[in-house]
Amino acid sequence: MAGLDPENWDALRALGHRMLDEMLDNVQNVASGPVWQPMPDTVRQGFRDAELPTQETSLTALYDQFSHSVTPYATGNRHPRFMGWVHGGGTPQGMLAELLAAGLNANLGGRDHAPIEVERMVVRWAATMLGFPETATGVLVTGSSMANFIAMITASRAVDGGLEMRSAGLAGRKLVGYAAQTAHGCIARAFDMAGLGTQALRRVPVDADFRMDMAALRQMVAADRAAGLEPFVVVGTAGTVDTGSIDPLTALADFAEAENLWFHVDGAFGAMARLSPHYAPALAGMERANSIAFDFHKWAQTPYDAGCVLVREPGRQAAAFAQSLAYLSREDRGLAAGAPWFCDLGPDLSRGFRALKVWFTLASFGTERLGGVVSQCCAVAQHLATRVQATPCLELLAPVTLNIVCFRVIAPDTDEDTLNGELVKDLQESGVAAPSTTIVHGKRAIRAAIVNHRTVEADADLMLDTLLDLAEKRLGHTLERQTA
Numbered sequence: 001m002a003g004l005d006p007e008n009w010d011a012l013r014a015l016g017h018r019m020l021d022e023m024l025d026n027v028q029n030v031a032s033g034p035v036w037q038p039m040p041d042t043v044r045q046g047f048r049d050a051e052l053p054t055q056e057t058s059l060t061a062l063y064d065q066f067s068h069s070v071t072p073y074a075t076g077n078r079h080p081r082f083m084g085w086v087h088g089g090g091t092p093q094g095m096l097a098e099l100l101a102a103g104l105n106a107n108l109g110g111r112d113h114a115p116i117e118v119e120r121m122v123v124r125w126a127a128t129m130l131g132f133p134e135t136a137t138g139v140l141v142t143g144s145s146m147a148n149f150i151a152m153i154t155a156s157r158a159v160d161g162g163l164e165m166r167s168a169g170l171a172g173r174k175l176v177g178y179a180a181q182t183a184h185g186c187i188a189r190a191f192d193m194a195g196l197g198t199q200a201l202r203r204v205p206v207d208a209d210f211r212m213d214m215a216a217l218r219q220m221v222a223a224d225r226a227a228g229l230e231p232f233v234v235v236g237t238a239g240t241v242d243t244g245s246i247d248p249l250t251a252l253a254d255f256a257e258a259e260n261l262w263f264h265v266d267g268a269f270g271a272m273a274r275l276s277p278h279y280a281p282a283l284a285g286m287e288r289a290n291s292i293a294f295d296f297h298k299w300a301q302t303p304y305d306a307g308c309v310l311v312r313e314p315g316r317q318a319a320a321f322a323q324s325l326a327y328l329s330r331e332d333r334g335l336a337a338g339a340p341w342f343c344d345l346g347p348d349l350s351r352g353f354r355a356l357k358v359w360f361t362l363a364s365f366g367t368e369r370l371g372g373v374v375s376q377c378c379a380v381a382q383h384l385a386t387r388v389q390a391t392p393c394l395e396l397l398a399p400v401t402l403n404i405v406c407f408r409v410i411a412p413d414t415d416e417d418t419l420n421g422e423l424v425k426d427l428q429e430s431g432v433a434a435p436s437t438t439i440v441h442g443k444r445a446i447r448a449a450i451v452n453h454r455t456v457e458a459d460a461d462l463m464l465d466t467l468l469d470l471a472e473k474r475l476g477h478t479l480e481r482q483t484a
């Protein structure tokens with residue numbers, strides 16, 4: 001029997017249908033189980049001891065292992081009370097699209113085939129969604145880390161039209177960029193990976209609302225220019241990861257224009273707020289950016305992974321990334337036609353069919369319903385913030401701009417940083433809810449990011465009530481829960 005196809009297609013088909021049914025059941029009932037549970041040592045050890053298989057294992061046995069050792073111990077981000085970091089909840093529609101995409105096994109580096117047109121379509125839709133011209137270029141990537149990286153490379157190559165720097169490197173040029181202190185760590189990482197060095201990323205102080213201080217930015221750019229450095233980019237964040245704050249995007253667009261800087265927006269999750277009529281005005285100015293990085297896998301609920309970078313001016317992205325290797329040469333017709341290819345717009349040559357799940361997600365729900373999810377998440381966050389403020393033993397640590405609530409339990413005479421850190425672990429291990437932590441104004445905060453389309457106010461209530469129970473247990477006394 002040649003090749004790897006199954007000997008018994010009927011048996012494989014039956015098992016495949018069972019897998020599909022059981023996973024759909026699992027998604028449908030996700031809220032009835034724990035958010036997360038620690039993986040037992042025996043299960044973990046099973047993976048650590050497993051040796052490279054040299055012989056066949058039946059798919060039935062593998063699926064059994066998956067069902068017992070993987071499914072129950074996943075991150076939990078599909079669950080309505082997962083509130084940690086910024087994770088999307090996924091949808092069964094997106095899951096089915098992944099199944100179809102894997103069946104086609106398409107490679108979207110390039111060439112002339114329908115999957116490429118699907119990606120072109122969703123990139124064009126993304127541009128429309130975010131207020132960019134339809135002529136903007138873009139590419140789907142793993143996530144905003146990669147999208148921000150591609151944008152920083154594109155911005156730096158735009159300084160001299162790309163060509164010289166691509167062959168000669170920086171050659172002594174001292175390019176510097178700017179991002180608020182609250183910018184995501186992947187921006188500094190992009191500077192690192194691009195060879196610019198993290199010191200070339202100037203960290204601009206923020207105001208009391210965690211937004212970039214424009215006066216400070218002005219001074220820093222002027223001082224750098226005076227010192228002979230070459231400012232090239234300013235990064236604004238639409239929805240910071242710690243508190244959900246939004247940098248003054250219109251002021252940044254004006255400033256970048258006046259100073260001839262590339263204006264990039266990291267809108268990893270926040271860019272999606274543009275789909276909510278109520279929250280869209282808060283993002284005004286974002287549509288003037290030279291480039292945007294954002295994720296479909298966070299607030300847009302597409303299954304992991306699906307990030308996207310958009311570049312306003314046609315040609316800029318290709319100027320930064322396109323290569324002309326003979327064996328990749330483009331033809332006028334046949335399968336090697338259809339340039340430019342997606343491999344011209346980023347570092348990846350072989351690429352999967354992420355575009356299908358993005359298409360199915362955007363089209364299954366439409367942007368109005370997805371915008372409704374954004375509004376709903378923000379409403380849950382507002383509800384949670386209101387409850388925090390009405391509870392004497394709790395303290396709200398940052399304004400709630402979008403969907404992130406930073407707060408903590410006040411317990412005088414205890415180490416509050418340790419207490420709050422331990423409480424988050426208690427809560428995660430309880431299986432009831434999973435917020436995460438961050439540092440706000442030097443204080444350890446409990447951070448609830450409402451990103452999941454399944455989360456409702458009752459979930460925020462249960463998270464908070466359980467947290468207070470756990471705090472009382474840990475402290476050994478009752479807490480003042482209601483204002484009189």
Ligand SMILES: *Cc1c(COP(=O)(O)O)cnc(C)c1O
Pocket residue numbers: 086142143144145146184186237239240241266267268269295307
């Ligand atoms: C999540 C996030 C990133 C990183 O995106 P990934 O998709 O995880 O790579 C960057 N910036 C912000 C503001 C984020 O929230």
